[in-house]
Amino acid sequence: MAEVIAAVLMTAGTVFFIAGTVGLLRFPDIYCRLHALTKADGLGLALIALGTALLAGSAGAVFRIALIWFFVAVASATCSHLVARHARQTGTEVQHG
Amino acid sequence: MADPLMIFDILLALSIVALATASLSVRDQFTMIVLFIIFGLLSALAWVRLSAPDVALAEAAIGTGVTGALLLKTLHHLRFVSGSRNRQPMTGVAPLPPVPLGVTLANAAFCGLITLGLAAGFLGAPAAGPGFDMLVAEAMPTSGVAHPVTGVLLNFRAYDTLMEVVVLLAAVVAVWQIERGLSEAPAPVMGVVWQGFARLALPAIVVVGTYLLWGGAEAPGGAFQGGAVLAAMGLLLLLTRAYVPQPGHRGIARWAFVLGTGVFALVALLVAGGGRVAFEYPLEHAKTLILLIEGMVTISIAVTLAALFHGREPVALTTGGRHDT
Numbered sequence: 302m303a304e305v306i307a308a309v310l311m312t313a314g315t316v317f318f319i320a321g322t323v324g325l326l327r328f329p330d331i332y333c334r335l336h337a338l339t340k341a342d343g344l345g346l347a348l349i350a351l352g353t354a355l356l357a358g359s360a361g362a363v364f365r366i367a368l369i370w371f372f373v374a375v376a377s378a379t380c381s382h383l384v385a386r387h388a389r390q391t392g393t394e395v396q397h398g
Numbered sequence: 399m400a401d402p403l404m405i406f407d408i409l410l411a412l413s414i415v416a417l418a419t420a421s422l423s424v425r426d427q428f429t430m431i432v433l434f435i436i437f438g439l440l441s442a443l444a445w446v447r448l449s450a451p452d453v454a455l456a457e458a459a460i461g462t463g464v465t466g467a468l469l470l471k472t473l474h475h476l477r478f479v480s481g482s483r484n485r486q487p488m489t490g491v492a493p494l495p496p497v498p499l500g501v502t503l504a505n506a507a508f509c510g511l512i513t514l515g516l517a518a519g520f521l522g523a524p525a526a527g528p529g530f531d532m533l534v535a536e537a538m539p540t541s542g543v544a545h546p547v548t549g550v551l552l553n554f555r556a557y558d559t560l561m562e563v564v565v566l567l568a569a570v571v572a573v574w575q576i577e578r579g580l581s582e583a584p585a586p587v588m589g590v591v592w593q594g595f596a597r598l599a600l601p602a603i604v605v606v607g608t609y610l611l612w613g614g615a616e617a618p619g620g621a622f623q624g625g626a627v628l629a630a631m632g633l634l635l636l637l638t639r640a641y642v643p644q645p646g647h648r649g650i651a652r653w654a655f656v657l658g659t660g661v662f663a664l665v666a667l668l669v670a671g672g673g674r675v676a677f678e679y680p681l682e683h684a685k686t687l688i689l690l691i692e693g694m695v696t697i698s699i700a701v702t703l704a705a706l707f708h709g710r711e712p713v714a715l716t717t718g719g720r721h722d723t
Contacts, residue, residue, distance in 0.1 A: 379595040
């Protein structure tokens with residue numbers, strides 16, 4: 302049962318990653334792309350981490366997966382903030398239409 | 399129906415080759431570096447698939463993380479201080495002359511020779527033989543540690559590992575010697591979110607780096623991986639300006655650079671005698687000695703990589719020039 306739930310969670314996570322990547326490729330400017338990438342990937346990562354944690358054998362492994370999720374989430378949020386900040390400061394325009 | 403993992407492996411291998419080709423063929427240097435970093439991450443994944451987590455950790459930490467940071471720092475330096483992309487000419491710094499064609503050709507020749515040597519070594523190796531697995535497994539009880547990779551690196555072929563540490567030492571000596579005339583690139587101001595992230599990440603990096611070092615005795619990890627992760631701490635400290643290198647710190651830095659090589663060589667020589675040769679640790683002290691060496695080597699690797707990222711010997715900068723004392 303746990304394996305089925307884990308598979309569903311990880312599949313859903315992968316769908317979010319694919320959606321984020323499509324957004325990265327299709328959206329018009331850097332701000333929209335960051336918006337698509339960080340939001341979708343953040344949720345995708347959480348779902349995949351949850352799925353992996355269900356299959357993890359020990360409490361230690363679950364704890365490590367939780368730590369990995371936390372630090373990847375914080376790092377990716379910080380990175381996109383830095384990218385957006387740099388784009389704004391160097392005068393990258395928001396694309397309309 | 400093919401094995402799904404086989405399909406994954408083939409896709410992974412194709413992506414790695416494609417990324418390598420792309421990173422060599424794009425013209426924009428920033429794109430080139432980003433592609434190289436992705437190439438490193440996928441290579442680390444390939445090492446995982448080859449059941450070599452130690453190499454994967456080293457590739458991810460050193461080959462991708464630290465090397466990527468070094469490349470980006472170099473690009474920043476090229477754009478803002480020296481070279482043809484001089485946007486903000488610094489006082490007293492002439493743009494560097496272009497690299498002579500002879501130097502480029504010599505570099506190409508040496509790289510070609512190394513590639514040929516690697517190819518000869520690879521093709522000359524016995525194909526699909528048993529390797530050294532059996533020999534290592536038999537000798538493990540005499541190594542003093544439980545993890546075969548650490549046993550090989552720090553005991554059975556410790557001489558090679560010592561040389562790897564010496565290479566790193568030579569690199570930082572060379573950088574401190576030649577990069578004297580250049581001014582510092584203006585440090586980018588990264589903002590409060592970044593500062594908060596650094597405050598959160600710093601203690602975690604210390605724990606992870608030490609864990610990698612300590613766990614290396616019985617699980618994948620070790621001095622190089624731990625050292626690279628701890629070097630990331632140095633990078634964070636330098637980037638947040640929490641630590642600004644001062645000329646007075648050069649002495650401590652020099653000691654930290656040679657600590658690993660020095661302790662490694664001393665231990666190797668001191669265990670010799672009484673029927674033993676150099677690097678032949680007495681069994682009852684083997685684990686202690688290996689941990690001592692690994693600990694000191696980790697410190698050296700971390701400080702050296704961070705110093706390479708900083709890029710030049712800290713000198714007292716006076717207005718419009720430099721002041722070497």
